[in-house]
Amino acid sequence: MSQQKAGQTVLVWDIPTRMFHWLLVVCFVMAWLSYEDNRYLDVHTFAGYTFFGLLLFRVVWGVFGTHYARFKEFAYGWSDVFGYIKGLFGEDMRHYIGHNPAGAWAIFSLIGFGLVLTVSGLFVLGGEEQHGPLAGIITFRQSTPFREAHEFAAYTLLLLVVIHFVGVITESLFHRENLIGAMFRGTKQADTESTSVRPHRLIAATLFTVVVAYVIAAFGGYLTETQENPYLPFKGKELPMSDTWNEACGECHLAFHPTLLPARSWELMLEQQEDHFDDDLFLEDDTIDELLIYAKANSADLEQTEAAWRMNSNIPANETPLRISEVSYWKRKHEEIDDEIWKRNEIKSKANCGACHLDAKQGTFEDADMRIPGEAPEFDAIEWLKSVLGGDEK
Amino acid sequence: MKSGFARVIAVVLFMMAAQVHAGAVDTLQQEYIAAGAGPFSAAKGKEMWIEKHLDAESGKQRNCQSCHTEDLSKPGKHAKTGKVIEPLAPSVNNERLTDIKFINKWFKRNCKWTLGRECTAQEKGDFLEYLRGL
Helix, strand or coil: CCCCCCCEEEECCCHHHHHHHHHHHHHHHHHHHHCCCHHHHHHHHHHHHHHHHHHHHHHHHHHHCCHHHCHHHHCCCHHHHHHHHHHHCCCCCCCCCCCCHHHHHHHHHHHHHHHHHHHHHHHHHHHHCCCCCCECCECCHHHHHHHHHHHHHHHHHHHHHHHHHHHHHHHHHHCCCCHHHHHHHCEEEECCCCCCCCCCHHHHHHHHHHHHHHHHHHHHHHHHCCCCCCCCCCCCCCCCCCHHHHHHHHCCCCCCCHHHCCHHHHHHHHHCHHHECCECCCCCHHHHHHHHHHHHHCCHHHCCCHHHHHHHHHCCCCCCCCCHHHCHHHHHHHCCCCHHHHCCCCCCCCCCHHHCECCCCCCCCCCCCECCCCCCCCCCHHHHHHHHHHHHHC | CHHHHHHHHHHHHHHHHHHHHHHHHHHHHHHHHHCCCCCCCHHHHHHHHHCCEECCCCCCEECCHHHHCCCCCCCEECCCCCCEECCCCCCCCCCCCCCHHHHHHHHHHHHHHHHCCCCCHHHHHHHHHHHHCC
16 A cells, blocks of 8 residues: 555456456346346346356455455455545545455445345246246245345445445546556556566456357357247246147137136136137037136146236236236236237237247247337347348458 | 059049048038038139128128138138138148038138028038139
């Protein structure tokens, strides 16, 4: 520590630390941009897993890493923080080569809440989506408190990021030192006693390779998909299928999976087969029996999928809806879709679930497996990437 | 020699297929005749195929073309759900008019939807006579 800046340039932040920092920033932004629209759940979980992995790396690096990256190097007590902040406005303005005490507290809080955020995210993913390591362990109903914790941690982390950023700007101004630049270059001006840390290129290259491999694993499918065989980023659990059901229902419309309505709805619908939305089905009694057995064994009440759980918990016990599109949950989920979109040739009917839900036939209705046909996203990263790659080849 | 034998097999298979094809329609028409209908006319079948019927509830005109569209060698579209219906003309879709159970089921459903009642034996015989020639 010294107040004077000597003319020596030392490497303070090794490459893995800097890479961790900026990748964490990218993941944080990515997660915020992708959380609202269900369609981007694959992007959101990618950001979350990467964020989690980076934090775990940082924890290990905080023990085994280079000098300034080690936790014990910046494990300052509260009095240090207080003294540091007071010093900023007084005479005793101290300069730290590594993390200053206030910054150190920000780092610990960011890592701590980052872990709360990602671990709670894993619980939400396991509970609400039945994906990830906790799928099947957390039930849909148990996931609500984890969602609240996840949201709370996300906003707390955002606040901490703001504080961290304000701190960096403040310190940069007070000490006339570009701290943001230092997090890119890794170097700072220091006194003659300070020595450079090792850059650790090999570890950095490994870290980078792992992240790139994960990007390819998560999104490579978008580059190789075809119109007939679109890429499904999420594969739901395999639901029981019935040839009788798929044939009897699929003759006129998508064979809506029985997980979409409660058993009482299917019973009533098959009971009234002569008045089936303006059609008389003329189904044989044994066919009806077979359909009923299958429907009851997989109805929404059994909550085999997120859609089943949401639909079922949204239907009042005294109601027996016959149209899926009349359930309030369905309406809420589709209210933002303009009439113009419904009228598109590829869609036309509210019964045409498969036009947007790529896994409608399987009945899984995964969040990320949705695409509105004829809709060009504001920024299509895949198209952009294809054009860049194509441009290089020419 | 070998290719000659293969040709014979192919011709026999084709004839068998044609036999099955003719079989379903013929069997059904025999049934209709036994019920007092006949003879059957493709022209009459076509006329009824195009004839429009007012559906009281929706206030809309309906005919067979509402779903099967005008060109039976092309896929049709379910009037309500938009589901694609395979072409009905046996010349482009050799599965058509081969399954008695299937034909009966759709006569029941579609006569009720289009005409508001089941079709008579005479009408069904005329429809089949029209469709088998496509």
